[in-house]
Amino acid sequence: MKTSIKLEEFGLFVFGIYLFNQLDYAWWWFLVLILMPDLSMIGYVFGNKIGALSYNLFHHRGIAIILYLVGVYFHQNEIQLSGVILFTHSSMDRMFGYGLKYETGFKDTHLGVIGKK
Numbered sequence: 001m002k003t004s005i006k007l008e009e010f011g012l013f014v015f016g017i018y019l020f021n022q023l024d025y026a027w028w029w030f031l032v033l034i035l036m037p038d039l040s041m042i043g044y045v046f047g048n049k050i051g052a053l054s055y056n057l058f059h060h061r062g063i064a065i066i067l068y069l070v071g072v073y074f075h076q077n078e079i080q081l082s083g084v085i086l087f088t089h090s091s092m093d094r095m096f097g098y099g100l101k102y103e104t105g106f107k108d109t110h111l112g113v114i115g116k117k
Contacts, residue, residue, distance in 0.1 A: 005111075009095035012061075016088025019068070023081055033081070037089045044106060052101040059090045059100060 020030050043054030057063065068083025070076075093099075099109030107114040 006095055009091050012091035013088055013095055016084055016091055019084045020081075020088065023077055023084065025077075025081060029081070030085075033085045034089055034092070037086055041106075048105055049103045051106065052103045055106075056100045058086060059093060061087055061090050064090060 017030070037058040040054045040058035041051065044051030064083045064086035066083070067086065068080050071079030071081070071083055094111065097109075097111055098114065099111030102108040102110070
């Protein structure tokens with residue numbers, strides 16, 4: 001993946017940390033929760049189609065932003081936190097080359113095939 005895309009994702013990752021910092025949570029919550037969206041990979045137990053659907057649901061930045069804004073609107077810190085964690089995690093994944101999944105298999109992503117050089 002191009003360096004410019006990785007740098008952009010890094011910037012979004014840092015922005016996610018900034019958003020987390022605006023919430024009233026201890027930093028250890030960030031460390032505990034940042035990898036939680038990867039539990040969505042359990043969907044692959046039920047096949048590629050369900051796996052891709054569950055993975056993409058928990059790695060879609062649009063959904064993360066909507067969650068965050070809903071939390072802001074309704075003054076619900078837990079919903080804001082969920083949005084921030086999903087946003088930051090997705091940026092972190094994409095920084096490392098893991099994109100949204102296609103139904104053809106876990107390694108097939110919108111950023112290219114994982115592991116292919």
